[in-house]
Amino acid sequence: MEVQNMTGGTGSGEPESTDSLKTFGAVVKAFRERAGLTQEGLALLVRFSPQTVASIEQGRRLPPPDFIERAEEVLDAFGVLRAAAVHLARKPGIAAWFRQWAALEERAISLYTYECRLIPGLLQTEAYSRALFTEQLPPLDDEQIEAQWAARAERQRLLRERPNTAYSFILEEHLFLRRTGGAEVTRELIEHVLETVEARNVEIQIMPLERKTHAGLDGPMQLLETPENQWFAYNEGQRGGLFISDPKEVSVLQMRYARMRSQALSLDDSLSLLKQMRGAL
Structure with a gap:
């Protein structure tokens, strides 16, 4: 399919x-x-x-x-x-619709992410993640929250254990300005992102609040390349996800992501903006 x-x-x-x-x-x-x-x-x-x-x-x-x-x-x-x-259940704490994409993430050689709703799971701190989990509806109990954080922390090892995978993130500026969880949580989050981008294989660009043209207005997206040089895409909504393997559809999203890279702030300017936002907290 x-x-x-x-x-x-x-x-x-x-x-x-x-x-x-x-x-x-x-x-x-x-x-x-x-x-x-x-x-x-x-x-x-x-x-x-x-x-x-x-x-x-x-x-x-x-x-x-x-x-x-x-x-x-x-x-x-x-x-x-x-x-x-064939009968394997998904990992605890990971939504069923994300299972197929999570498996591909573990072997990807390139992973591109654009987000306009929240900081991507791979970049979240524990405090930021818990702020999201505790406000989820329907409410989660303590055991469910622990399972979700454990799964998220497990996924984050990819950034540490796969130094040959190229990670690119384009994040909207307002994700940090929203101050999810409060000022202290946001300050810790920005410091974590700044530390993460020190790795040679991780790039983060900020899409500024004011931008005359924007190629990503249709919503968030993820793209990845497998060791066999196949490209896949994934788009997630409120209650499910869309896994895309059709090369024509993937190509459209690749073009949009490439355009957003040129529309977002440069790597250096993005880091400078993050530092400014940290200083303002």
């Missing part, structure tokens, strides 16, 4: 059971031990880190498609891993 509308099965962002993830992990472990391999040995053969193998076996991480295919062949699993993967 080239354009797939993904909505939550329950109409909410509540966590689903992780039993299927744990079961899949146990199956991987059983086949690994049957083959006489350590986690490090399997990691070498499937070309993933030992930490990834351990997380998958413990049911804490959704296995990427490449892992499933490589492990299936390396472990001579008789098709069991492929069959088990």
Whole structure:
């Protein structure tokens, strides 16, 4: 399906059971031990880190498609891993409609994000995230809030563990001026963003409040490139997401993103503006 509308099965962002993830992990472990391999040995053969193998076996991480295919062949699993993967539940704390995109994020070599509603999850601080979670409707209980923050914190490791992935963010200036969570939360958020952009593979541009032309008025978007140089896009709304694989549709969003890069402030000017906003708090 080239354009797939993904909505939550329950109409909410509540966590689903992780039993299927744990079961899949146990199956991987059983086949690994049957083959006489350590986690490090399997990691070498499937070309993933030992930490990834351990997380998958413990049911804490959704296995990427490449892992499933490589492990299936390396472990001579008789098709069991492929069959088990069909029934995997999403990660706790991540909305059902975001699952497919989250899996692609983990192996992307380029990830471009434009946001006009809120600071993207990959850049959020814990205090900012919790400010969003506590105001969500219908209300979340404490356990749900903890699960959502844990999932968000887990996603953020991508910025630390994938130094060869190019991350580009275009953020509207008003996202910081809104002061979600209060002045202290916003100051911490800006400092976190400034620290994040120190990495060579992370670029952040600010779209100023006053801009005569703007190519992103249709709303937020995300674009990514896989190791196979395939491009996909994802647009999210109030209660669901739209996964886009049609090359023509992706091309349209790529053109818009490229135009927004020229319309937003330069990298240096964006950092200067962030520092000014931090100083004004």
